[in-house]
Amino acid sequence: MAHERVVHREAGGNVNVSPDVDRLCRALVRVGCSIPTQRVAEALLMTERLSNSLDARVPGLQRQAEFLATPGSSAQWQVLMRLVAAGMLLNHLTGMRRDWLSALPGMGAALEIWQLLTGAANRSRQQRYPLTAAGWARFAQEFAGDSEQQILPGPWISPELVGARAPLDTLVTQAIHQPLPGEVAVLVLAGDASEQLERLTRTLSWWSRKDCGVLIPVWVGETKKVPATGTNASQVLCSLADNRPVTIACALLEAEAEWHQSMGELKCLPLITLACQPATAAAHELTTVTDWPVATAVLRQPRRPLRPFMVTVNRPDPHWQSGDHEVLPLLDRYFADICEINPALRPRLASHVGATNEVLPISHERLGTRADGTAGALLHHHEGELLANACLGNQMGINLLVTDESAGLAMLEPLLQTVAFARRQKLDDEPAPWAGLPLVSRHDAAAPEMTEALLSQSADQVRVLLIPDGNTALAALKACYGESGVVMQLVIPDGRVDSLLTPTMAEQLVAHGASCLRGHCAAEIQLVACGYLSLQQAFRISERLQQFQRPHSLVYVLEPGRFRYARDSTEAGCQIDSQIIDGLFPERVRQRLVLCDMRPEVFIGHFRRLHLEHSQVLGFRNHPVARTGRMPQANGCSWLHGLVELALSLGLPEDSWMSAAEWLSLQPRRHQP
Structure with missing residues (x-):
């Protein structure tokens, strides 16, 4: 469809508006925004100019980006660019920023460019890519680089984008819960619309007007795949073949108005569909672009952040317990x-x-x-x-x-x-x-x-x-x-x-990841438990060793992940200090017996920092039984099995610390395959 002119003429500072401007003004009034016509016309004119100028940049950037190399991706990206343009236009006119929820990499690429143009990008991005010829040259050269290098745009959706959310496969079922009251979020979908909208609607039963904001689904795809009006998944508010920013902006405002006018509980979502037209991008294939399109403060984005930077939770002291x-x-x-x-x-x-x-x-x-x-x-x-x-x-x-x-x-x-x-x-x-x-x-x-x-x-x-x-x-x-x-x-x-730990001991255990519950860690025998069931078995072994007056210690490991070798510097920041490890697990221990509520191999993999040369590790061996109380015996990690392993490792007879009845009860199970 040919572009209508936003203005008829600009002379003497006066702007004669077109039907597009009048239509956008009426849509703004529906959501409670009465804005001077001339301001709307100026903003819309700049949006159209920037959008048309960016169309010429799509093919050149696409050649560098593998994620945009699939058939039809150029047309989809062009539509997404205009969708973002419409959102930026509404942000400017209404003074309220909108979040973008999408797993489409092209959506992130569109946000990247428009945020730079409108001053909405974070400060480091604006400094790296200023709106100059040199800034554009650098941006074009680095386009589609690795964002984990912390300097390059993409891959998308990246943390550098302002107001964008994680590119999750499951984002559709999270989206309805994300906007808070007073917020507006746009969920951008592609692919099988019926399936995704059905997943989206499944969570509507948990939506409440009292504590949720506005979510507008927008589906981008080929015209022949546009969902039919009146589907069970959603109602189609409008289907647009005209993908100009002004048309999309009016559709977004109409969807917001539908949300605000619906007084009952939400049963379906007003869906906007945007049709891709593959032929529209080909005309710019030979265009050479050397600088940014001219940007202006006419589209300056609201400075107020959409959400607080960090959620702070006031945490009272719990009601600590004693007894069982x-x-x-x-x-x-x-x-x-x-x-x-x-x-x-x-x-x-x-x-x-x-x-x-x-x-x-x-x-x-x-x-x-x-x-x-x-x-x-x-x-x-x-x-x-x-x-x-x-x-x-x-x-x-x-x-x-x-x-x-x-x-x-x-x-x-x-x-x-x-x-x-x-x-x-x-x-x-x-x-x-x-x-x-x-x-x-x-x-x-x-x-x-x-x-x-x-x-x-x-x-x-x-x-x-x-x-x-x-x-x-x-x-x-x-x-x-x-x-x-x-x-x-x-x-x-x-x-x-039972309440095994006092409040102080419990807080120390959470802070340090492990704690000594009995004895002195320098004793020649050390018992290590990881998990409640294993701790119960370890307590029984400890009691038996006390009866035979064998010095030992009992250490409980609460958080195994903090004891392994760190994979990178970020993970190293949460790992247990070596001095604490040396204090809890000294080298002088003659024999260490570990009981864990997981497979022994998993525990050993996490505790390679410890001195396990003289250690026996007992745990789950994939032998489930009907009764949980029988699990330790069936998997060879009961307290009796622990006594046997400990005695053998110290060069003592297997039944050194058992009664005859205990030895006989264990004997049949020890030789099962």
Whole structure:
């Protein structure tokens, strides 16, 4: 479609408006923005000029970028460039910035260029690529470089982009939870629209007008694949073949107006579709571009940041425990306390374990009855991926994710993708602005795969804590909300446990990652436990050694990931100091017995910094049994097995520290294949 002129003439400082300007003014009024016509015309004129000028730059930049080399990508990128132009135009006119949610690399490339042109890019990017001929030459030369070098644009979506989110495969199911009240976010999709919109709509049941903002899905694709109006996934607000910035801007404003006028709960999303037209980019193939298009302050972006740089959570002291107790109810109460003392932060409690009112009764009572912004606070679903995305989408609030360890594997993909992007932000000196996400998983002795998978990640972004009692769990949850961009798995015991540690001891254990619970670490025998079940076995071995007056120590390892060799300087910042390791695990120990709630090979891989030459490591050997109480015996890691291994390593008879009955009870199991 031929471009209509934005103005008829410019003479004597007066601007005679075209129907485009009048249409945009009316759309602005619908969302409560009454702006002088001349200002709208000037901004729209500059947007159209910049957009047309950038069209000539698409082919040259595309030749350098492999991610734009697929068929039809040039047309898609041109559409995305105009979509971003429309968003920048609205930001300028309304004084409100909009977030961009997308996994499309072309979207990041468009944001990169338009943020530089409008002054919205961060300061380091503006200094590296000034709006001069030399700045353009440098940008064109470095286009599509590696962003982890911290100086080059791309790959996209990169942490350097202002207002852009992580390029997650699961972003569609997180998007509805991301905007806060008063915010507007644009979700840009491509590919199979029906499938993605169906995934998006699945989480609408948790959306609440009281604590959520506006999300506008925009689908970019070929005309023949445009979703039909009235699909179950969404309603198509408008389908645009005219992809000029003014047309897209009016469509975005119309979608915002639809959101604001809908008084009931949200059942479907107003969808905008943009059709790609491959022939439009070919005309610029031979154009040589040597400098930036002329930019002007007419499109200066709002300076007010869209969101606070960092979420700060006020953390009261927990209600410390004594005696025996269940761990999950303690965390339930503490989460409710934190939500009440942080009323400005949106809460999300997602439970994969039973009904929330049965498993988490305190939060269900306190958050479920409040009317001020907590209608979507309690989430329960049988699909762990949806629950994880709901919490990950609530990055500017308080989250608690509860699951069984054996059922949590479905949560891994969104969790790992999110922390991978957060780590890139840290490498670029832009820490992720969201408070730590606690993942509470009840231990399953027969399925430690989730814990082992998370242990393989960078210890500075994914922290795995094997909790021995309630006080340690409370100290860990408090510490988690004090960090940023971190997922912390709390592997808690299932059932009632004794209070093994005082509050001070629990906080020290969380801070140091390990602690000596019995004896002196310089004793010739050392017992090491990692996990609640292993600790119970270690206590029984310790009691037997005390009966035989054998000096020993018992060290509990809470966070194995902090003891391995660091993979890079960033991970080294969270590792345990060598002096602490030498104090807890001295070389003079004659024999060390390790019991762990995971496969021995996983533990050994994390503890290569320790002196394990004279050590025996017992753990899960992939031998599940019906009764959890039989797990240590079936896997050869019970306290009796530990006594045998310890005696043999010291050159003593196998049954040195056992009664005849204990030896006989162990004998049949020791020789099973």
